[in-house]
Amino acid sequence: MEHLKKLRGLLLLTPLLLLSGCGTVLLNPSGDVAMQQGRLIVVSTVLMLLIIVPVIGLTVFFAWKYRASNKEAEYAPEWDHSTQLELAIWAAPLIIIIALGAVTWISTHTLDPYRALRRIDDTRPVPADVKPLVVEVVALDWKWLFIYPEQGIASVNELAAPVDRPIKFKITSSTVMNSFYIPALAGQIYAMPGMESKLHAVINKAGEYEGFSANFSGEGFSHMRFKFHGLADADFDKWVANVKGAGGQLDRAGYLKLEKPSEREPVQRWASVSSDLFHAILNRCVEPGKMCLHQMAEIDARGGLGLPSAYDIASKPAYSADPLSPQRRYVAAFCAPGDPVDLPLYSSVAITPAILKE
Structure with a gap:
């Protein structure tokens, strides 16, 4: 029996030994932003524990009080409603949710990573x-x-x-x-x-x-x-x-x-x-001669290369049924020779024609 008690004590200490190897940098950081985030974790955890701990405690209490061997426990098979219990059951979680929502909303704006710092x-x-x-x-x-x-x-x-x-x-x-x-x-x-x-x-x-x-x-x-x-x-x-x-x-x-x-x-x-x-x-244009994403976006913002259209850009010789007559020339590709960052948008875009059949 004595050995069982020692074994039980060791089992209870095992989680503490495992946690002792964990770093606490998240809850004890060296930067102010991380410190505020760590406090948010603690506050959120405490607010949730206000519900979790009583629920677990009441679950254990009810299981013990209304066990089969307790003949003195109240037996009420016809009971089905209590206004007081309904208020307690729904009011407490609602208050916690409101508190969590307020904390989350404030912290989301305060700790926005795109927002410049206001404090050291x-x-x-x-x-x-x-x-x-x-x-x-x-x-x-x-x-x-x-x-x-x-x-x-x-x-x-x-x-x-x-x-x-x-x-x-x-x-x-x-x-x-x-x-x-x-x-x-x-x-x-x-x-x-x-x-x-x-x-x-x-x-x-x-x-x-x-x-x-x-x-x-x-x-x-x-x-x-x-x-x-x-x-x-x-x-x-x-x-x-x-x-x-x-x-x-x-x-x-x-x-x-x-x-x-x-x-x-x-x-x-x-x-x-x-x-x-x-x-x-x-902008994905480190390689020589590659058009940058911001240049593509500006072309799209101006209506794309359909204005003027490829039909208008292409040379238009007179139509002839003669197969030996000159074929129409179309724009087949756009490239950006030189430095795509320093040159203006359209001066860096060269039109390369290719002969295609109409």
């Missing part, structure tokens, strides 16, 4: 003269590219930012949908090809934090991780200087090589980066 933490607003650090994020197969347009540098699988300075992430993907996530900083944000997601966040404590992809994206997904360094202003300046000292330039040709799938990619740094690289990645 719960005691300090963002100073009016402070500009956010802009970081352009590209999810590759299977690594992360970070571009600092203001500093003119880039890195792979290494991210750094100064403490207590707002960060504005611009996020996209090269191939498939991915998810950018630093638990200590803020919630995860999807990265999608041809689209730009945004995330505003701030880190409040210096340290090294884990970042990774939170969305399965293929064979090398599990190794798609990076280090995020929260640094003091002076240390961040040193980090930027070290990156610049690494030498090298990341241009379009270099990016096309980097874009090829690879796993367990080590940290890479570039002292300079093409100013239009992220724009070209976002």
Whole structure:
């Protein structure tokens, strides 16, 4: 019997031992946005427990009170309604739902990742003269590219930012949908090809934090991780200087090589980066001669290439039944030679005719 009691005690301690290995970064993060999200989890859990705990307790109580061996329990087979019980059963969940709805509505707007930060933490607003650090994020197969347009540098699988300075992430993907996530900083944000997601966040404590992809994206997904360094202003300046000292330039040709799938990619740094690289990645036109998505969208917005139509664009020689007579010439393709970013819309579109039968 004594052995059974010890075994029961060990079984009760097993869940606690399992939980002891779990990290608490979600409930004890180092960034203000993640801190607010952690509080939202706690508040929502407590509100739901206000219903769950009494229901579980009453279930156990009723099972014990009305057990078959309790002959003193009240037996009322004809009982079918109680106004007081109906009010209690429906009023309590309704109040909880209203409270959860209010908390969710407020938090959804306050923690909108596209919304610029208004505070550094719960005691300090963002100073009016402070500009956010802009970081352009590209999810590759299977690594992360970070571009600092203001500093003119880039890195792979290494991210750094100064403490207590707002960060504005611009996020996209090269191939498939991915998810950018630093638990200590803020919630995860999807990265999608041809689209730009945004995330505003701030880190409040210096340290090294884990970042990774939170969305399965293929064979090398599990190794798609990076280090995020929260640094003091002076240390961040040193980090930027070290990156610049690494030498090298990341241009379009270099990016096309980097874009090829690879796993367990080590940290890479570039002292300079093409100013239009992220724009070209976002608009799917890094390759030479490829029209950008924003150019296609502008053509569509102007009514498409049907105005003037292909019939009007084509040369129209006089009709002849003679098979040797000149055939009509139609527009068969549109290409964008040169730099599709710097050239105006229609000056970068060259018409390439092809001889087709009418």
